[in-house]
Amino acid sequence: MIREIITYPNKLLREKSVDVELFDEHLHTLLDDMYETMIAYKGVGLAAIQVGIKENVLIISVPNEEDEQDKESTIEAINPIITHKDGLQLFVEGCLSVPGFNEEVKRAEHIVVEYQDRFGNKQTMEADEFLAVAWQHEMEHLEGHLFIEKLSLNKRKKFEKEYKKFMKTKKL
Numbered sequence: 001m002i003r004e005i006i007t008y009p010n011k012l013l014r015e016k017s018v019d020v021e022l023f024d025e026h027l028h029t030l031l032d033d034m035y036e037t038m039i040a041y042k043g044v045g046l047a048a049i050q051v052g053i054k055e056n057v058l059i060i061s062v063p064n065e066e067d068e069q070d071k072e073s074t075i076e077a078i079n080p081i082i083t084h085k086d087g088l089q090l091f092v093e094g095c096l097s098v099p100g101f102n103e104e105v106k107r108a109e110h111i112v113v114e115y116q117d118r119f120g121n122k123q124t125m126e127a128d129e130f131l132a133v134a135w136q137h138e139m140e141h142l143e144g145h146l147f148i149e150k151l152s153l154n155k156r157k158k159f160e161k162e163y164k165k166f167m168k169t170k171k172l
């Protein structure tokens, strides 16, 4: 089922998510719905808080060479922790909760993450380049933060002005 994605400045996006303890049907439905929702909204990642669920759950699906985002190759991460990061990279990011806006963000170039899969099994993944960006972006959601908080004061002001305008035209 496609769920509704909440958008900035909804206050729920600022809340810190909590760890999942039960790897049950509720979690599996959430993950399946998040995948459907991400595809429907044409995203490459989604955190549970973006569909209003305050749990440490995220998915990432980087399109393959055929520009497909298979469910089988979609990363499903529960209770993720970054255990290592190094390097720096600049990447133009967007977010389904901040529609119509893209801006360059500075993040670690290489990371190692530990997380659990939908069955509670422990997993480790090394990521760099775009995949590392996606991990860091989605994990920021679980902490109650958005990529726009990383903008300089001037860029943030410009964003707030443009975003208000954009959201108004969307509602008409």
Ligand code: CO
Binding pocket: 094, 095, 096, 097, 137, 138, 141
């Ligand atoms: Co986002």
